[in-house]
Amino acid sequence: MDLITDPANFYARCLSLRAAGSLGLVPTMGALHAGHLALVAASRRRDAATVATIFVNPTQFGPREDFARYPRQLQRDGELLQEAGVQVVFAPAPEAIYAGDAQTRVDVGDLATRLCGASRPGHFAGVATIVLKLLHLAAPTHAYFGQKDAAQVAVLRRMVRDLNVPVELVVEPIVRDADGLALSSRNAYLGAGERRQALALVGALRAVAAAVGRGERNPAAALEAGHRGLDAVPGVALEYLAAVDADTLLPVTEIGPGTLVAVAARVGTTRLIDNLILADSSSADSSSADPGASA
Numbered sequence: 034m035d036l037i038t039d040p041a042n043f044y045a046r047c048l049s050l051r052a053a054g055s056l057g058l059v060p061t062m063g064a065l066h067a068g069h070l071a072l073v074a075a076s077r078r079r080d081a082a083t084v085a086t087i088f089v090n091p092t093q094f095g096p097r098e099d100f101a102r103y104p105r106q107l108q109r110d111g112e113l114l115q116e117a118g119v120q121v122v123f124a125p126a127p128e129a130i131y132a133g134d135a136q137t138r139v140d141v142g143d144l145a146t147r148l149c150g151a152s153r154p155g156h157f158a159g160v161a162t163i164v165l166k167l168l169h170l171a172a173p174t175h176a177y178f179g180q181k182d183a184a185q186v187a188v189l190r191r192m193v194r195d196l197n198v199p200v201e202l203v204v205e206p207i208v209r210d211a212d213g214l215a216l217s218s219r220n221a222y223l224g225a226g227e228r229r230q231a232l233a234l235v236g237a238l239r240a241v242a243a244a245v246g247r248g249e250r251n252p253a254a255a256l257e258a259g260h261r262g263l264d265a266v267p268g269v270a271l272e273y274l275a276a277v278d279a280d281t282l283l284p285v286t287e288i289g290p291g292t293l294v295a296v297a298a299r300v301g302t303t304r305l306i307d308n309l310i311l312a313d314s315s316s317a318d319s320s321s322a323d324p325g326a327s328a
């Protein structure tokens with residue numbers, strides 16, 4: 034496995050890998066866990082070669098967010114990616130990616146203001162911009178993202194469609210701990226008590242799914258079931274619990290199969306997100322309605 038920090042070298046290496054067949058790109062911010070490695074495994078199953086990127090992207094963090102303290106553990110990440118069978122890891126310094134006077138941004142329109150975008154102005158423009166840059170550098174046939182960041186998926190699908198980016202986006206399910214907590218690099222910030230409180234997020238999603246499973250179709254009523262559990266847990270400050278269309282991120286008027294139920298909350302000082310897409314109750318596989326089932 035090669036560790037590359039220079040964008041031109043990364044471009045050249047990806048060009049030659051792609052000549053041998055399909056190429057998968059797995060963009061990450063590092064501090065890798067099983068959720069990231071599931072994306073790598075998906076690419077390894079499908080593509081002739083897999084490249085991963087590790088870049089804590091400054092332009093997607095707000096001025097009072099955790100850019101400076103975001104966990105960085107390049108050596109361990111490199112070992113994990115090598116074991117996982119990745120051919121190339123690209124881990125550039127910010128100065129290698131952004132010119133000091135860089136001005137160009139990808140504007141994804143109203144989508145950027147919904148869900149997390151409402152409280153994180155500029156976040157999705159930062160995400161779309163870095164992902165487009167990485168897609169240009171790697172020119173992969175497939176790029177892999179986690180359903181964990183559901184709004185990010187909607188933003189990137191829209192960008193790829195609107196800008197005719199020649200890549201297929203592949204979205205993989207959320208990987209969870211055995212107790213249901215969605216894996217996140219930010220879980221490392223949680224103390225033991227906070228780790229327990231953080232289960233309120235998945236608990237709220239399950240409560241909404243259960244209400245819909247009992248036949249509730251009114252979004253406000255179904256979400257109320259989630260709010261009841263969240264309100265009962267001290268130390269959890271809810272940012273949003275919403276039932277939205279997975280593509281537009283706009284609130285649905287009727288909640289049911291296919292609806293994206295998304296939650297964001299602060300546990301202590303740590304901001305966490307989670308979501309599920311409600312399954313079709315008539316389908317034999319209802320695992321996506323039960324976040325605990327995909328551990």
Ligand code: AMP
Nearest residue numbers: 061062063068178179181182207208216
């Ligand atoms: P990050 O390093 O947090 O930017 O995440 C890199 C990629 O891994 C994104 O596409 C995330 O959606 C995905 N990811 C993060 N956590 C999980 C998880 N628990 N399950 C599946 N994918 C995940």
